[in-house]
Every structure is written in C-alpha cells, then in structure tokens.
Amino acid sequence: MHIILVEDDPQLGAAIQRALERLAYTVSWLRDGREALLALRDQTADLVLLDLGLPGKDGLDVLVEARRLHVKTPVLVMTARDALDDRVRGLDAGADDYLVKPFHLEELGARIRSLTRRAQGLAANRIDAGALSLDLGTSEVSFRGERVELTKREFALLQILMERAGRLVRRENLENSLYGLDNMVGSSALEVLVHTLRRKLSYDTIQTVRGFGYMIPREPQ
Amino acid sequence: MHIILVEDDPQLGAAIQRALERLAYTVSWLRDGREALLALRDQTADLVLLDLGLPGKDGLDVLVEARRLHVKTPVLVMTARDALDDRVRGLDAGADDYLVKPFHLEELGARIRSLTRRAQGLAANRIDAGALSLDLGTSEVSFRGERVELTKREFALLQILMERAGRLVRRENLENSLYGLDNMVGSSALEVLVHTLRRKLSYDTIQTVRGFGYMIPREPQ
DNA sequence: ACCAGACTTAAGCACTTCGTAAGCGGATGA
DNA sequence: TCATCCGCTTACGAAGTGCTTAAGTCTGGT
Numbered sequence: 001m002h003i004i005l006v007e008d009d010p011q012l013g014a015a016i017q018r019a020l021e022r023l024a025y026t027v028s029w030l031r032d033g034r035e036a037l038l039a040l041r042d043q044t045a046d047l048v049l050l051d052l053g054l055p056g057k058d059g060l061d062v063l064v065e066a067r068r069l070h071v072k073t074p075v076l077v078m079t080a081r082d083a084l085d086d087r088v089r090g091l092d093a094g095a096d097d098y099l100v101k102p103f104h105l106e107e108l109g110a111r112i113r114s115l116t117r118r119a120q121g122l123a124a125n126r127i128d129a130g131a132l133s134l135d136l137g138t139s140e141v142s143f144r145g146e147r148v149e150l151t152k153r154e155f156a157l158l159q160i161l162m163e164r165a166g167r168l169v170r171r172e173n174l175e176n177s178l179y180g181l182d183n184m185v186g187s188s189a190l191e192v193l194v195h196t197l198r199r200k201l202s203y204d205t206i207q208t209v210r211g212f213g214y215m216i217p218r219e220p221q
Numbered sequence: 222m223h224i225i226l227v228e229d230d231p232q233l234g235a236a237i238q239r240a241l242e243r244l245a246y247t248v249s250w251l252r253d254g255r256e257a258l259l260a261l262r263d264q265t266a267d268l269v270l271l272d273l274g275l276p277g278k279d280g281l282d283v284l285v286e287a288r289r290l291h292v293k294t295p296v297l298v299m300t301a302r303d304a305l306d307d308r309v310r311g312l313d314a315g316a317d318d319y320l321v322k323p324f325h326l327e328e329l330g331a332r333i334r335s336l337t338r339r340a341q342g343l344a345a346n347r348i349d350a351g352a353l354s355l356d357l358g359t360s361e362v363s364f365r366g367e368r369v370e371l372t373k374r375e376f377a378l379l380q381i382l383m384e385r386a387g388r389l390v391r392r393e394n395l396e397n398s399l400y401g402l403d404n405m406v407g408s409s410a411l412e413v414l415v416h417t418l419r420r421k422l423s424y425d426t427i428q429t430v431r432g433f434g435y436m437i438p439r440e441p442q
Numbered sequence: 443a444c445c446a447g448a449c450t451t452a453a454g455c456a457c458t459t460c461g462t463a464a465g466c467g468g469a470t471g472a
Numbered sequence: 473t474c475a476t477c478c479g480c481t482t483a484c485g486a487a488g489t490g491c492t493t494a495a496g497t498c499t500g501g502t
Binding site for chain 2: 152
Binding site for chain 4: 194
C-alpha cells in the first residue's frame with residue numbers, strides 16, 4: 001500500500017512517515033505542493049495525506065488542481081486545529097476525509113484503513129477468501145483455521161492480494177505498493193516474498209500469472 | 222485507556238483531565254461539540270465524557286448524531302442541569318450514564334470503570350486470564366495467587382492486554398492508549414514497560430509478536 | 443525543597459527479517 | 473528443438489526490531 005505524504009513540517013512529517021511505515025505502508029514524503037501535484041497526477045499512490053498550508057503551492061490549490069485533472073486517488077486532508085474554515089473548504093475541494101491536528105496516529109491509521117477500504121469497496125474489518133482469513137484490526141492471519149505467523153511485509157502482500165481476490169494483480173502494482181516508487185530497482189524481492197508466503201501457507205494459494213503478476217483465487221481451499 | 226473529554230469550562234476541564242491522567246488514562250480534551258463529533262466518529266476512544274450545553278453544537282445533538290452514525294463508544298454525560306427531563310433525554314439520546322455537576326472525582330472514576338467494564342462485556346470488577354487476575358476497582362493484581370505490586374503504567378498496560386486476552390494487540394494501539402499524542406518521538410518506552418512487567422510476573426506471560434505487537438494468551442500458566 | 447520511586451531516553455546487543463544476487467528449471471515462441 | 477525469458481529457490485550481508493541495562497528526568501508525598 002503506497003501513500004504519498006505531503007507535509008512541510010520536518011518533525012511531524014518524519015513522525016507520520018515513521019508511524020505509517022511501521023504499519024507496513026510505503027510512504028513517499030514530499031515537502032512541496034508542486035512536487036505533490038506531479039506525484040498525484042500519476043495516480044500511482046493508493047492514498048494521499050495532504051497538509052494544507054504548504055510552501056510553493058497551497059495545499060488546497062494542489063487538491064483543486066488534482067481533482068480538475070480527474071485524479072481520483074483518495075485524499076485525506078490534515079489541518080491545524082483552529083482552521084475550521086480550512087476543513088470545510090477542504091471537503092468542498094474534493095477531500096475524502098479530514099483530520100484535525102494534533103491527532104492520534106491510531107486515528108490516522110483507522111481513517112487510512114477506512115479510506116483505502118472504501119476505495120476497494122469493502123466494508124468489514126476482516127477479509128476472507130476461502131480458507132484464508134485476515135483481520136485488519138489485529139493483523140492476524142489464519143489459514144484453514146490455523147493461526148499463521150507472518151512478517152509485516154508478508155502481511156502487506158497478502159492483504160493486497162486478498163483485497164483483490166479473484167483478480168490478477170499486476171507485478172508493478174505490487175512492487176509500487178510494497179516498495180514505493182523509488183525502489184523500483186531490478187531485483188527479485190517480490191518473488192522471494194511470494195515464496196516465503198507460499199511456504200507459510202501452501203504452494204497453491206498464490207497463483208502465478210506468468211508475465212503479468214499474481215492472484216489469489218476467490219475460493220482457495 | 223483513551224478517554225475523550227468534551228467540556229468547555231477551562232477550569233473544570235483541566236481539573237478533570239488532571240484527575241483522569243493521574244488514574245493513568247490518556248485524555249483528549251475537546252472544547253467544542255463539532256470537534257467532539259469528529260473524534261467520536263472513528264470510535265477510537267474507549268469512553269466519552271460529554272458535557273451538555275456546549276458552544277458550537279449542543280452536547281445532546283452531538284450524542285444523537287453520533288448514535289445515528291452507529292458510534293457505539295460508551296458516553297458518560299455531565300450536566301449542570303438537574304432536571305429530570307434532561308436526564309431522561311440524555312439517556313434516551315444514547316448516553317450510557319449520567320453525572321450531575323458538581324460531582325466528586327472519585328465518583329467519576331468509579332463510573333468510568335463501570336462503563337468501560339460494561340463495554341468490555343465484563344460482568345465483574347475483575348478480569349481473569351489463567352493465573353492472572355486483575356481487579357479494576359482496587360487496582361490489585363495477582364499472579365498465581367500471589368499479590369503483585371504494579372505501577373500505574375504497568376497496570377494500564379496489563380489491563381489492555383488482559384481485556385483483549387488471546388488476541389494480538391498492536392503496538393501502536395498500546396502506545397496511543399498509554400502515551401497519547403506526545404509519543405510521536407521514537408523511544409523504547411513501551412518495550413521497557415513490557416520488560417518491567419514481565420519481570421514482575423514471569424517472562425512468558427506476555428508474548429511478543431514481532432513486527433506487530435504483544436499478546437497475553439487466554440490461558441497463561 | 444527534598445527524596446524516592448516511577449518514568450523516559452539512549453545505547454549496545456542478539457536475533458529476525460529483508461533485499462540482493464546468482465544458479466536453476468520450466469515455459470514460451472521462433 | 474533450441475534459445476531465451478521469467479519465475480523459483482537458496483544463501484548471505486544489511487537493515488530492522490525488540491530486549492536489556494543504565495543513566496537522566498519527572499512527579500508526588502513529606
């Protein structure tokens with residue numbers, strides 16, 4: 001899951017990035033509105049965390065401009081506590097949600113989950129696909145009723161595949177979500193990850209679609 | 222345990238926040254009804270202390286609106302008005318409890334414990350998990366029949382883990398409940414806390430789930 | 443204001459997880 | 473059929489995560 005964070009405050013930005021990465025999100029932290037707009041235009045991110053009041057280009061302008069360009073990526077706006085007007089204007093400008101600073105990171109996480117889930121058209125906090133079950137709240141995974149211990153990366157991969165169960169997920173999508181835009185270097189990291197995940201589940205839960213990517217069937221046994 | 226306090230009176234608000242923090246609750250103090258509704262919406266808090274008669278939006282409206290949005294967080298209403306009408310309307314609107322000002326902080330503490338207990342689905346004032354027993358009223362903990370002296374922080378951590386015994390509790394959940402917003406900095410405070418707690422109990426009561434958080438099994442020995 | 447206990451921070455260490463690279467094997471297409 | 477490509481597997485070094493200890497800071501009680 002790839003998140004673009006637009007925030008000019010070094011401390012807060014670093015803190016948020018840290019927190020999100022701890023949740024196994026991939027974060028591209030941008031400090032400048034102009035950069036943000038460029039990144040948004042590509043629609044490669046799953047979510048944008050946008051601070052209003054940026055140098056270079058105002059956060060609200062970025063949002064308006066992006067929506068004008070038909071960028072549909074969910075945007076979560078962050079505003080200062082006393083800027084009530086900003087929040088209203090933010091929503092009018094096309095933000096999907098807003099968060100008032102200061103906020104609990106737990107809350108941020110919950111909203112991010114809520115937004116990305118909404119974007120996927122899912123409702124529950126648990127995803128099931130056949131014998132696979134994944135709890136987003138507690139990060140617990142079970143397969144055929146047995147609890148399975150996964151690492152963060154493995155969990156992140158499995159989550160993406162399960163959210164799109166029954167549909168092919170392209171290799172480059174997975175790589176973007178897991179490693180961000182920067183880390184697109186040539187390596188077999190994804191294949192290794194798939195391998196360890198298969199070993200922990202079973203070798204036929206994740207199907208390879210040669211030349212394209214991977215897929216978890218809607219009803220794996 | 223994270224409590225949202227909605228109170229516009231500076232003196233009273235500060236006094237309550239102080240008192241609750243002394244009880245090792247994490248308190249988010251909001252002065253405005255609109256803000257309160259936003260905070261309520263995500264159900265991130267364990268309890269809401271709601272003052273009726275707020276600026277911006279009446280406390281009762283906040284409550285009604287929150288319940289309409291299926292927010293299930295327990296709400297404890299505070300009001301200066303002693304009229305029976307208000308009482309009934311408050312409870313009808315979805316409040317779980319009601320406190321008439323002025324009140325003693327001890328009573329407030331007791332009611333908070335009662336409510337959080339109820340929300341947790343616990344009948345008694347005690348939580349048990351295997352050889353562990355925790356009394357919410359007296360804050361006493363025993364392990365294998367022996368009384369164990371815990372500090373407030375240790376108790377708070379143990380309480381969260383025991384309320385969710387058998388389920389993984391994410392690290393960020395713990396940090397937010399224990400430290401609130403301030404803990405955006407990187408530190409190993411939680412790890413140290415876990416360590417001291419393990420030393421006082423035993424080293425295998427609290428299980429580490431690497432990369433995610435901690436867990437107390439439902440039947441630790 | 444002082445003291446003791448509680449709490450946070452920081453640093454070193456052990457262990458786990460992750461990305462890289464290299465070799466291998468099966469699939470693909472001429 | 474052969475050459476090529478793509479993905480699988482394995483091993484290893486680097487980075488990350490959590491444990492532990494110790495020192496510094498904060499807090500409440502006297």
